[in-house]
Amino acid sequence: MPKLKLRPVAIDTYRENVAYLHRGCTFYRSEGFQALNKIEIHKEENGQPVIAVLNIVDDANITAPGELGISEQVFEQLNLPPGTAVTVKHATPPVSLDAVHDKINGEALSHEQYLKIAQDIVENRYSKIEIAAFLVGCAETGFERDEVLYLTRAMVETGDRLEWGESLVADKHCIGGIPGNRTTMLIVPIVAAHGMLMPKTSSRAITSPAGTADTMEVLARVDLLPDSLRSLVHRERGCLVWGGTARLAPVDDILIAVERPLSMDSPGQMVASILAKKVAAGSTRLLVDIPLGPTAKVRSRREALYLRKLFEYVGDRIGLELEVIITDGSQPIGRGIGPVLETRDVMQVLERKPNAPLDLREKALQLAGRILEFDPDVRGGEGYHIARDILDSGRALAKMDAIIEAQGKNPDPPLLGRLHHAISSPVSGIVSAIDNQQMASIARLAGAPLDKGAGVDLHRKTGEHVEAGEPLYTIYAAFPADYEFALDAARQNNGYSVKKTHE
């Protein structure tokens, strides 16, 4: 096999591995490569290859004949110095594609088949097209319950797994869709202050205006490596970090990168994705929060119950004892939407400020209470009171401060966006509904979560009175383009229903 010399090309191709070959390269012609062919790049004879899509180059300044140009992503994965000689082959199509076709044809797949698919996906053997086919195939045919279990297992087995060396490792998860719902940043300090282990790994926002990791980052570093995390967690009994530094169920991240642009979200996929991350993160007990409401992700009790059973079925079989709680998802929780604003709400609750949002405090206490009851020494029904004591005594705040210090306090916390505008009520009356989706969408358009100071601050919640001309909420943004987008969206649909009061 002829060899090509590696040449880094400073192009960021995001989640897609791209390699560059000059059209005049004898190798190109003799092997019959074409643009968009998939190739295997081998460091050693029998090592694991890195797979990339080929682009053909007509400019020797980018990649010359005899060289193999590699995008930043490939350079990182290969981890070899420029100029290293590598072997390149046509990538063999993933064998597990047969199983994908079976799925498209409506068949149920086995654990072995899901494992093969997951392995091929992790090894970059699937193109985005093939991943989309798998996802749509699963969405349309649906999963049998056991298939969700198999997929979950396959996702865990193809990644790393954290070990905490204790039998009770608490975790919580909210299936999302409710803006401002930042309870995790309250629950972790409460539970950790009680002494229960809660090493929380969270995601960044995917389709929402803020994830827990985005919000915690306003206060502290969240990108700690698993090794440096261990002593911290055992000392403080908890942490609030981003799960992306460890290879926890990496298949899930790859699937999500394709799911997102397709706005696909099947229940089976969701349950597998959540539980695989939790098992990989080393959790043994889990509280799942399913907010229910007309503009929430889950809109009927039937759907919520279906999800609960599915969580229970898979959780029991994968060794994750879990409880599902269905909560009020009729409107945003707290006042702020967006990392800086949500951090403000959280700190107000921890600091027991008189203006702290009550709904956020109450929900956090309820969930924390349920988690505290994972402790065999806590009597059923006592969790809530213990949680409230921990919060009201200031122990939760002290724990939060300790966790922030341990993770590395943010020396230069981001500020609220300097552009802001209040959206007023066109009529006088009682707020009868707030559209979760529309509020999330306005906050995202304003720049959240990328711009931590962007978002929406709610001045009225459901059931409150508003006069015509009084502000319903304020939009914050950092950049003019985002600002205009968000204002346009709010002008088209302000997300509030106000029931006129009769004079």
Place this chain on the structure above:
Amino acid sequence: MPKLKLRPVAIDTYRENVAYLHRGCTFYRSEGFQALNKIEIHKEENGQPVIAVLNIVDDANITAPGELGISEQVFEQLNLPPGTAVTVKHATPPVSLDAVHDKINGEALSHEQYLKIAQDIVENRYSKIEIAAFLVGCAETGFERDEVLYLTRAMVETGDRLEWGESLVADKHCIGGIPGNRTTMLIVPIVAAHGMLMPKTSSRAITSPAGTADTMEVLARVDLLPDSLRSLVHRERGCLVWGGTARLAPVDDILIAVERPLSMDSPGQMVASILAKKVAAGSTRLLVDIPLGPTAKVRSRREALYLRKLFEYVGDRIGLELEVIITDGSQPIGRGIGPVLETRDVMQVLERKPNAPLDLREKALQLAGRILEFDPDVRGGEGYHIARDILDSGRALAKMDAIIEAQGKNPDPPLLGRLHHAISSPVSGIVSAIDNQQMASIARLAGAPLDKGAGVDLHRKTGEHVEAGEPLYTIYAAFPADYEFALDAARQNNGYSVKKTHE
């Protein structure tokens, strides 16, 4: 809106438009662009934008801040000199994606919905992921008959349409799957010699070892533009060209580019794809050949009948009078598989050589006869005899020579691959079956159709006797790597079933 200066980047990204933006470009940050975001590149304020996927560059030698790098494909589509100032915006997601989600959920779509999807696809608004979702959605849910009609219409309406100014424009199509089945190159000269108009546009091979365009190219130019074609066609009454120079149902090409790596091929998709191309090519009468056999594309009479009805239903409603003929697809037709070898077979039949493959001759005469009966002056049942007279009198050969001259004779026809090896029968007996798929696969591995001289030459057909050690076929290749691939495949499965004769 700020402007960016166009800078061509000599990278061939095939069917994917890619644009490059420097990470340090103020524009990049202020607009919140990310790698793999889709952007719109505007030449004028209200013109049709060109859509591209964004890669982020960290090397000013490739694209500097203030510049917009564009891949070769984008440069061609924009058709603007380097340095031209253009406006760049976030691409709005295609509105028709909603319809794709409806399809995934099992709903039937309207003509309007298919038209919107087709328009968005033609304007590059769909990512490959979204196209895959559409295709898998269609494959799984299936089409109602009317949906196939709507999709066909939508594909025609979003491309160009050739006009020949005559009411009888004959065409033929074989749904494929039978290697060596090069009847078109015999039918066109026969039908044109009779005086019937048959301006044949063909595709290149997609998954087969040779398409009619690939094979005709051995003899003559096939990439004639529609304008230069018109006078030629009216003078010679026929042509054999590649359909890719006109924008005939361009959506179909884009769909196929995604279908192929997924190996997807639903009946509705196929019928829409074929009929849209024919209507766009200006044909008014069509003969569809469906080969039936255990290793053909269509393997049961039931399937063949289903396809026939679907062709008839859509054809009738779209103004294309068609006839469907079900033929013997039990083994390859003729002897050669691959462009050079198939050309040899065709010319042997036209030149009435004693060793010309009889099965190819017979099949071509039958199909040509059916097409000649489109002529109201030809009595039912007489077509075959007229076709035979035209062939045997040498008029078909003369017409073929005239068409080759008119299209532009290939001055330097490709030769058979210099590497060759005969595959022998391990036993003595009667050939009982030849696997179409395996023979096609060996020919492709040998390099066909990219290497026109590569392929397989069959020495035995079904029903013939072979002694142990006598060659079944010879593999031809130009490049050692291809040659080895093809030999390996033949050694693993030679594609022949030989029934031992008792001594």
